[in-house]
Amino acid sequence: MRTSPVIPVLVIEDAATARPLAEALVKGGLRVLEVTMRTSAALDAIREMKQVPGAIVGAGTVVNTDQFEQVMKADAEFIVSPGLTERLGDAITGSGVPFLPGIATAGDLMRGLDMGLTHFKFFPAETSGGLKALKALAAPFYQAKFCPTGGITLASAPEWLAFGPVLCVGGSWITPKGASMEQVEALAREAAALAR
Numbered sequence: 001m002r003t004s005p006v007i008p009v010l011v012i013e014d015a016a017t018a019r020p021l022a023e024a025l026v027k028g029g030l031r032v033l034e035v036t037m038r039t040s041a042a043l044d045a046i047r048e049m050k051q052v053p054g055a056i057v058g059a060g061t062v063v064n065t066d067q068f069e070q071v072m073k074a075d076a077e078f079i080v081s082p083g084l085t086e087r088l089g090d091a092i093t094g095s096g097v098p099f100l101p102g103i104a105t106a107g108d109l110m111r112g113l114d115m116g117l118t119h120f121k122f123f124p125a126e127t128s129g130g131l132k133a134l135k136a137l138a139a140p141f142y143q144a145k146f147c148p149t150g151g152i153t154l155a156s157a158p159e160w161l162a163f164g165p166v167l168c169v170g171g172s173w174i175t176p177k178g179a180s181m182e183q184v185e186a187l188a189r190e191a192a193a194l195a196r
């Protein structure tokens with residue numbers, strides 16, 4: 001979460017595009033890449049992206065232990081989930097792999113803290129009340145750090161990143177549909193230059 005200010009959230013339809021995409025993102029300065037488990041190409045995409053020097057490739061949208069086992073076989077380096085269940089939380093924390101579970105309420109956060117977790121994805125960030133909601137939520141949980149994701153843009157990211165407990169933000173704006181690799185690299189460069 002401290003490697004770069006933005007974690008690109010990637011939905012990859014064709015694994016053949018994964019490596020050039022990772023190269024463009026890394027070249028633009030974003031090394032931490034979240035490949036979502038929303039397409040049948042995701043596992044191959046993780047394997048392909050891991051070939052790119054400098055890339056740190058994790059799996060996102062991991063919602064159950066079956067998917068967790070699959071992404072571990074693909075050598076995912078970190079796990080992101082949209083929410084937190086006991087079953088998934090216990091499996092991942094027991095494995096030692098870095099885990100960023102989604103939270104949106106105080107109860108979610110308390111469940112995560114009970115599992116020994118301190119770093120959370122605030123999701124879906126904008127529709128869960130935005131920065132105002134995160135500030136109110138974070139106040140009693142001084143030890144928690146956040147990666148807000150969901151509805152964040154290049155324009156809104158600086159405001160989120162200026163809040164101390166926010167270590168980075170996640171977003172899909174870096175890889176718009178139909179963008180060329182040159183465009184992705186340029187968008188990554190802008191995102192990587194955001195101040196924290």
Ligand code: 3PG
Nearest residue numbers: 009149150151152171172
């Ligand atoms: C996610 O999967 O984390 C979010 O859907 C990404 O949100 P965004 O597309 O609004 O950036």
